[in-house]
Amino acid sequence: MENTSLAHHLILAGLLFVLGLTGVLLRRNLLVVYMCLELMLAAATLALVAFSRFNRTMDGAVLVFFVITVAAAEVAVGLALIVALFRKRGTVQSDALTTLRD
Amino acid sequence: MIPFLADIDPVFKVLAPRPADWLTILPEIAVAGLSLLCLLQAMFLPKALRSLIPITARAGLILVAIMALTNGPWVQSADVASFAGLLRQNLPTDGVRMVFLLSALLTSFLAEGFLRERDAAVADYHHVLLVVTAAFMLLAQSNHFVTFFLALETAAVGLYVLVGYLRRSEASLEAGVKYLVAGGLSSALLLMGIVLVYGALGSAGVADSLNFTQIGKALAAQSAAHTVSPLTLTGIALILGGVAFKLGAFPFHTWIPDVYQGAPTPTTAFLGTASKAAGAFTLVLLATGPFAPIAMKLAPLLAVGAVLTLLAGNLGALATIDVKRTLALSGVSHAGFILAAVTAALVVPGVTAVGYDVEQVVVIYLLAYVIGTFLTAQALVSLPAVEDHRRPQLALRGLLRRSPLLASSLGFGIGSLAGVPPSVGFIAKLLVLTLLVSAKLWWVLGAALIGVAISIHYYFSILREAVVRPTEDNEELAPLEIPSGTRFLIGALTAASIIGGLFVLFGR
Numbered sequence: 001m002e003n004t005s006l007a008h009h010l011i012l013a014g015l016l017f018v019l020g021l022t023g024v025l026l027r028r029n030l031l032v033v034y035m036c037l038e039l040m041l042a043a044a045t046l047a048l049v050a051f052s053r054f055n056r057t058m059d060g061a062v063l064v065f066f067v068i069t070v071a072a073a074e075v076a077v078g079l080a081l082i083v084a085l086f087r088k089r090g091t092v093q094s095d096a097l098t099t100l101r102d
Numbered sequence: 103m104i105p106f107l108a109d110i111d112p113v114f115k116v117l118a119p120r121p122a123d124w125l126t127i128l129p130e131i132a133v134a135g136l137s138l139l140c141l142l143q144a145m146f147l148p149k150a151l152r153s154l155i156p157i158t159a160r161a162g163l164i165l166v167a168i169m170a171l172t173n174g175p176w177v178q179s180a181d182v183a184s185f186a187g188l189l190r191q192n193l194p195t196d197g198v199r200m201v202f203l204l205s206a207l208l209t210s211f212l213a214e215g216f217l218r219e220r221d222a223a224v225a226d227y228h229h230v231l232l233v234v235t236a237a238f239m240l241l242a243q244s245n246h247f248v249t250f251f252l253a254l255e256t257a258a259v260g261l262y263v264l265v266g267y268l269r270r271s272e273a274s275l276e277a278g279v280k281y282l283v284a285g286g287l288s289s290a291l292l293l294m295g296i297v298l299v300y301g302a303l304g305s306a307g308v309a310d311s312l313n314f315t316q317i318g319k320a321l322a323a324q325s326a327a328h329t330v331s332p333l334t335l336t337g338i339a340l341i342l343g344g345v346a347f348k349l350g351a352f353p354f355h356t357w358i359p360d361v362y363q364g365a366p367t368p369t370t371a372f373l374g375t376a377s378k379a380a381g382a383f384t385l386v387l388l389a390t391g392p393f394a395p396i397a398m399k400l401a402p403l404l405a406v407g408a409v410l411t412l413l414a415g416n417l418g419a420l421a422t423i424d425v426k427r428t429l430a431l432s433g434v435s436h437a438g439f440i441l442a443a444v445t446a447a448l449v450v451p452g453v454t455a456v457g458y459d460v461e462q463v464v465v466i467y468l469l470a471y472v473i474g475t476f477l478t479a480q481a482l483v484s485l486p487a488v489e490d491h492r493r494p495q496l497a498l499r500g501l502l503r504r505s506p507l508l509a510s511s512l513g514f515g516i517g518s519l520a521g522v523p524p525s526v527g528f529i530a531k532l533l534v535l536t537l538l539v540s541a542k543l544w545w546v547l548g549a550a551l552i553g554v555a556i557s558i559h560y561y562f563s564i565l566r567e568a569v570v571r572p573t574e575d576n577e578e579l580a581p582l583e584i585p586s587g588t589r590f591l592i593g594a595l596t597a598a599s600i601i602g603g604l605f606v607l608f609g610r
Contacts, residue, residue, distance in 0.1 A: 006305075017294060024287055033283055040290035044297050051301035059312045060300055063248050067293065070255040074289075077259050078282050081266045085275045097280065099272045100360040102422045 009050030016043035030082050030092040034075075041071050117186040125175040126184045126191055129166050129199065130239045133206075136162040137232030144225035152225070156214045159228045160207060167203045170196065183245060187313055190245035194461035198242045198383045201468045205376040206235040208476040211591055212483050213368035220366075222268060231372065234260035238380045242387070247296045247312040250384070254292070254348075258285050261377060265365040277364025284347070284357035292344025298337030306331070314392040322395040330396060338393055342400070345388065349381030351441055352410040355434045359422070362430030370426060371479040374433050379468045382440040386464050389444050390451075397448040404445040409549040412438035416556040425482065425498065428560055429475075432519065435553050436471055440464055442550055443534045446541035455536035456607070463533045466606055470518060470530040473599045477515025480592055481508045481568075484582055501568040505582040509568055511592045518599045520561040521554060526602035533606075 016039055023036030045067050052060030086092050124131070136159060143155045170176065178191040209231060217224050234257045241253035262285065266278020296312070303311035306329075308320040324330045347354040362370045393400060415435030419428045446453050447460035455463055484505070485497045502509040518527035531554065538547040 010301075017290075020290070021287075024283070030279060030283070034286070037283070037286040037290060040287075041293060044290065044293040047294070047297045047301065051297065051304055055301065055304035057304050057309065057311070059248070059310065060297075060304075063251070063296075063300075063312065066248060066252050070252065070259070073259050074255070074262075074286065077262045078286070081262065081275065081278045081282055084266070084269050085279050088270075088272055088275055094283075097276050099276050100280075100364045102359075102424050102427055 006050055006054040009054075010047055013043045013047035013050065016040075016046065019043075028094050030085075030094055033094065034078055034082065038071060038075065041067065119185050122175065123184040123189075126178070126182065127189065127240070127243075128174070128176045129170045129203075130236050132162070132166045132169070133203075133232050133236040133239065136166070137229045137236065140225050140229040140232065144223075144229075155225045156210055156228055159232065160210050163203055163207045163210070163232075167200060167207070170199055170203065183315075185249075187310075187315065188246045188249045189240070189243045190314070191243050194383075194386075194465055195243045197462070197465040198379060198468070199239050201379045201465065201472060202235050202238045202242070202376050204469070205372060205379070205472050205476075206231055208472070208591075208595075209368050209372040209376075211587065212371060212476070212479060213366075215585070216366060216368050216483055220268060220271075227264070227267060230260045230263050234264070234372075235376065238376055241380055242383050244387075245314045247300065247314075251293065251296060254380075254384075255289060257377070257380065258289060261285070261369075261373065264369040264372065265361060267369065268366055271366075273364040274366060277361045280357060280364075281361045284361075288344045288347035288354065291340050291347075295337045295340025295342075295344060298333050298340065300337075302331050302333035302337060314388075317392040318394060321392065325395045335396075335399070338396070338400075339403075341388065342385070342393075342403075345381055345385050346407065347381075349378060349385060349437045349440065350434050351381075351407055351437045352414045352434075355411065355414060355437070358434055359418070359427045359430045362433070363424060363426045367426070367479055367483045370430075371475055374430070374475050375468075375472045378433060378437060378471070382437070382464055382468060385440070386444055386447070386461055390447055390460065394448075394451070397451065401445055401448040404441055404448060405543065405546055408438050408441035408445050408546050410438075411435070411441055412549045412553040414438075416553045416560075419560045420556055425564060428564065429478065429519075432557060432560065433475075435557060436467075436519075438553065439531065439534050439550060440467060442543070442546050443467070443537050445546060446537040446543060449541045449543060453537055453540050455533045455540065458533060460537065463530075463537060466526075466533060467530040469602065470526040470599075473595050473602065474515050474518030474525070474527050477511050477518065477592065477595050477599070479515075480588065480595075481512035481515065484508055484584070484588075498564070498567040504580065505584060507584055507589060507592060508582060511596070512568055513565060514596045514599055516561045516565050520557055524603060525599045526606065527599070529603040529606050 020036045020039035020043060024033050027033050045064050048060045048064050082092055089096060140155055140159055147154065177196050179193060181190060181192045183190045210228060213227055214224060217227055237253045237256035241257065244250040244253055262278060262282050265281045266275050268274035300311050303317060303320050308316060310316045343354065350358045362373065365373060389400060412435055415431050415438055419431035422428045422431060443460055443463055453460065518525040521528045521531040535547065535550060
């Protein structure tokens with residue numbers, strides 16, 4: 001703890017966030033895209049804990065619990081949808097999602 | 103032990119909810135209870151009585167709406183904070199509560215027959231619908247980023263279920279997954295924004311830097327001293343981006359056509375009204391509340407957003423053929439109208455049109471939009487071919503001969519959305535344009551007027567299909583059976599569309 005500062009935590013959180021964002025925008029496999037989304041949430045959570053620790057306010061640490069709960073609910077619904085889509089189409093590549101068009 | 107943990111007990115005693123706090127959210131508690139009741143009924147009622155489930159849900163919603171209209175402790179005429187500042191209620195939040203209740207009620211009417219025809223569970227749909235409604239009602243009252251984020255995400259997760267509800271339909275599942283990815287991305291951006299605002303203000307020594315009131319005070323002090331940090335501004339931009347996604351504003355509108363087209367039509371109507379209303383109202387809440395001190399920085403951003411949203415929505419709708427996609431993109435242009443109204447409030451704080459302030463204008467606009475959308479959706483939901491994506495524009499043909507009532511429902515709905523004079527949609531558009539004139543935002547006004555002109559074209563080409571165009575030879579022209587409940591509903595909404603406009607103009 002002695003050698004790390006708020007800036008270290010924030011740089012790591014920022015890197016994770018950008019990594020997740022890049023994955024969401026570039027990857028084609030829906031499961032990988034979904035993991036990248038969760039990575040973005042984890043990055044935000046890391047920044048939240050760091051701010052909470054270094055600014056000595058509890059609010060951030062409390063929000064973390066809610067974020068984790070919400071992320072779990074989102075994963076449950078999200079995976080259910082992706083599995084249902086896989087059963088129907090036999091693929092989870094986003095290029096294959098072409099039913100909806102004008 | 104970390105020193106500040108020792109202070110928790112006295113702090114908790116100060117912050118603990120009082121009985122009066124629970125009274126202020128009684129309507130929300132009632133809606134949440136109603137959603138559980140739907141599940142209980144599905145478990146314990148015999149099969150023959152299952153049709154009671156949507157009826158009790160609707161009766162409950164009507165009771166809650168009456169409750170929210172009567173003068174109880176849950177209706178506030180002034181600003182009242184509850185739950186130690188987590189929630190804040192005032193007249194506009196009471197108004198938008200009615201938008202959500204009305205939207206859920208009308209969705210239930212659409213959904214019952216729709217789901218039964220497709221052999222999908224009615225009780226579960228109502229359960230999720232009511233949870234989302236309660237979450238939206240809390241979202242509109244939130245005064246703290248914890249309640250804000252939680253309510254928004256509860257609603258979002260419920261909406262993923264409602265969009266992908268038809269498990270056997272490829273279109274519905276595809277729309278669900280697309281909504282999931284777009285929604286997940288927006289909530290991650292929103293959360294990062296909240297974290298940055300919390301952290302940047304907290305580092306500057308602001309206590310309770312998730313509370314809207316405290317954020318507003320801190321930003322006012324910082325912007326007077328010109329010390330607003332870039333980190334705070336980045337955070338605010340990310341938060342507004344997340345809200346713009348809900349609202350469907352440029353450049354976060356790209357998910358809208360696909361999701362609206364693929365979702366079951368009742369869900370499309372709910373997304374287009376309640377979800378859009380939530381986005382619109384939270385934008386007003388944030389822009390005129392905590393972020394008001396930096397309004398001058400936000401105004402150009404929102405003005406550009408409003409113009410681009412108006413153009414993207416209207417030009418996009420002009421270029422599409424599918425009815426649901428056209429209506430989806432026209433919804434984007436309505437989001438542009440709301441953005442324009444909010445911009446006016448940022449440029450001239452406290453600007454009014456015919457005595458209505460911006461929050462009231464937005465609520466009136468949303469109510470008008472709810473009426474127009476559901477009148478239109480009522481006609482679409484009765485035509486199976488619209489849902490099955492078999493050249494939906496042809497499905498409308500001959501509607502006037504098959505059912506004059508549905509054709510008139512479509513006519514009044516489209517008229518209300520397009521803003522044709524006697525309708526409340528016209529009055530709502532007029533109020534927004536008046537706001538823009540008072541705020542002297544001439545180029546936004548120009549974009550809005552061009553948008554109205556374009557929208558007349560695509561709205562009436564939908565209507566032309568239903569009324570004027572001849573049907574193809576061997577297509578069935580059987581008259582459509584319309585249940586008496588639907589007849590009543592169409593009549594009530596049409597009356598509301600006409601009387602509502604006059605009431606808004608002369609009612610005060």
